[in-house]
Amino acid sequence: MENILALSNQSISDAYAQYARSIFLYIYYKTEDEELAHDLVQDTFLRLISYRGEICFHTVKHLLFIIARNLVNDYLRRYYRTQEVMDELYENTKSEVCEMESSLYAEELSACEREAVAQLPARRRRVYELIRFEGEDTAGIAEMLNLSQRTVENHLRMGRAEVRSYIRQCI
Structure with a gap:
């Protein structure tokens, strides 16, 4: 019966002196x-203190490493779960921010385009609006405005160039 270790302050101190460094290195490696x-070495020995079973002198080391392994596994499980949640939050936030930035940028460009279109001469503005905002084609606009298709194309080309130039100044 002398092989059975009753947990006393002295036996815990002896186990700490003998195995703490090895357990630390094991946990640090992981x-x-x-x-x-x-911290986990300290928790390992606290769990040993609260252990209520009988411990054989030769198995204290193994029990300490089992406790340490379980603590490391629990920590890593929580850590990786937290990382997954943080990664998901980051990705969602990042995509929402990108969408928001894109939306704001598109609104600014649209406002800039509207300002540029408002400055076009009347006929050029009408051709540009019909093509850009109402989806008409050049043949339909030529017939609607009683112009040649070539004239409509010229108004459209010049209107697009002026709008592009204005938008470049805005950016």
């Missing part, structure tokens, strides 16, 4: 975080 390794 986590690569020195502060965390120190």
